[in-house]
Amino acid sequence: MTSILPSTQAQFEITPAHRAEMELAARYACEGPRYTSYPTAPQFRQDFPLDQYLAWQQRDGDHKRAPLSLYLHLPFCKDICYYCACNKVVTRQKGVARQYLDRLHKEIEQQSQLVGKQRPITQMHWGGGTPTYLDDAEITELMHMLASHFRLLDREYREYSIEIDPRTVEAATIALLKGVGFNRISLGVQDFDPVVQRSVNRIQPYEMVADLVANIRSHHFRSLSFDLIYGLPHQSHHTMAETLRKVNSLRPDRIACYNYAHLPQRFSSQRAIDRLTLPAPEEKLLMQQMISHTLQDAGYLHIGMDHYVLPDDELALALAEGRLQRNFQGYSLHMADDLLGLGVSSISQIGDFYLQNERDVESYYRHIDSGKLPFTRGCMVTSEDKLRRHIIMSLISDLRLDIGDCNRQFGIDFSAKFPEELAALGPMVRDGLLEINEREITVTRRGRPFLRNICMPFDAYLTAHRGDQPPPRFSATI
Ligand code: SF4
Incomplete structure (x- = not known):
């Protein structure tokens, strides 16, 4: 079992400057988009001009040869995490992955035909849900499907990443992921505090994550990234200090820190969270301050809104060279203009279009089974x-x-x-x-x-939303 915790760490002290920053944050707190796209997803409509997209794809041009990013959405999870706002299906029913892979295969055939099979795939990301819900044979099969329909690369510079749930991945699967071409791994850590973990129904002790990190490191992945969340039930700056100490001891290359948005009306799983156990807004601001100061003191560079990276990470270099981009997966290197999303609910950004696949799994299956593309919402960018x-x-x-x-x-x-x-x-x-x-x-x-x-x-749409519809709800900006 891995045990590499440093025994001491400088304490985070709340200074008058921190207090001033917190007061400022309280003043600017409001609801707003995360800007993973513009126009943002609430502007996507069912009556978008799909015919124009198809006509554009039929024409030859540079867009049929340019590099392409792929995103694959794998929606299944074995258990529910109460804070979750992802599009997922919680099930342990046998055979669900098989049914999904069969539809995904058909979509891959359709979409690759449309966008062009020869475009180099410089970036690929498997997200979810839980991509490692798939067993080793299914992961291999899916990568084979992709390699049969797209031009996957084996070059060092490619960015092929997968999200891993430490609770569900077998040790041997890490070697398989390396073997099928992934060179980046992202771990959903969220928080190491046992009380916080129990309160969100996601129990993954530090030792479990540390062993997994050692395994990942032994296979020489290019980059390992952690996702953390602040604002969860029972979190405080005290629990966060300990979580950050443990995170720092594992030294991931990238850390993404997300602000938990409690929107139980929109995300039913969040109704299991007792509102009274959530940290007060001032405590949340304090945690935000603490994360920023602690990680930067530990040598991480702050990138964009919520990412921290080691100075030799490619994202740090991309920032210096103006090659950083923001899309549906957060911040990444700009290696391709077009992103093709595959699977239920995924969003594509291609040419002048945003296109979103059907968000319900059964309806997604019906679209695919009837031979139709699964796009159900989108917009053409003016x-x-x-x-x-x-x-x-x-x-x-x-x-x-x-x-x-x-x-x-x-x-x-x-x-x-x-x-x-x-x-x-x-x-x-x-x-x-x-x-x-x-x-x-x-x-x-x-x-x-x-x-x-x-x-x-x-954002021209924030004030000019359509009069016959309620204004879209967004998460808190701070
Ligand atoms: S947080 Fe991730 S693992 Fe948990 S329910 Fe949501 S998608 Fe599944």
Whole structure:
């Protein structure tokens, strides 16, 4: 059994500067999109122009040869985690993976035909649900299906990643994942505190994760990343200090820290969480501060909103070279313009289109069985959307916007085009969250926790939602 905990660690002290940052956060707290796309998913509609997408795909052009990213959604989980907001099916019924793989195979045939089979797959991610719900034979079969219909790469620079649930993966499966071509692994850790783990129905002791990490390291994966969540029941800055100490002892290359959004009306599993056990907003802000300061003190670089990476990680280099992007999987290297999502509920971003697959498994099966593509919602991006997407994605990834470059690329005069947006940013400038001059907008170190707030004035749909529909609900920005 692995035991590598360091015995001492500097204590996190709450200074007046931290208090000031927390007061600021309380002032800016509101609901807002995470901007994994723009337009954001609530803007996707059933009556999107699918015929135009199909016609564009029929034409030859660079888009039939350009690199492509793949995302595969594998929705099954053996147990429910109460905080979960993913599209998943909790089941232990035998044969469900078989039924799903059969449909996925048909979708892979259809979609590869449409997007082009020769496009190099520079990035691939299997998410869920729990991808390791599949057994070793099924994982091998699925990778074989993909290799038969797409041009998978064996080059070192490829980024093929898979999410792993430490509770369900067998030790021998790690070797198999390496063998079938994955070079990155992402572990759902969330929190190491036993009380927190019990309260969200996800029990995975530190020793279990540490053994798994040792196994992953022994197979020389390029990168190991942890997902953490703050804002869970029974969490406090005391429990978080201990979790961070344990995380740091395992030294993952990347750490993504997500803010738990308690939306029990939308996500039924969250109804099992007693609201009274959730940390108070000030405690949550304190945890956010603590995560940021502790991980940076431990040598991690803060990337974008919520990612921390070791300085030699490719994401750190990508940030320095302006090759960082934000998409449905969070932050990643920009290696391909198009992302094809496969499987129930997955979203594709291809050319001028966002396309989302049917979100219900049984309906997804019916679409596939009747020979139809499973897209049921989407949107075509307008030139105005592209401009606003460029601004939002620059700010949220690079923490700056080059105004001159934006003017040249889109043929605009920034200050004449966005007077209201610039006025809305005024209070944030006065609070020291960003700096604006005629050449650029720069997010300051102080402004980083407020990236979603900083982007929101440029989101034309936030105020102009359709009058016959209620405004979309988003999670808290801070
Ligand atoms: S958090 Fe992950 S493992 Fe847990 S129920 Fe949701 S998708 Fe499944």
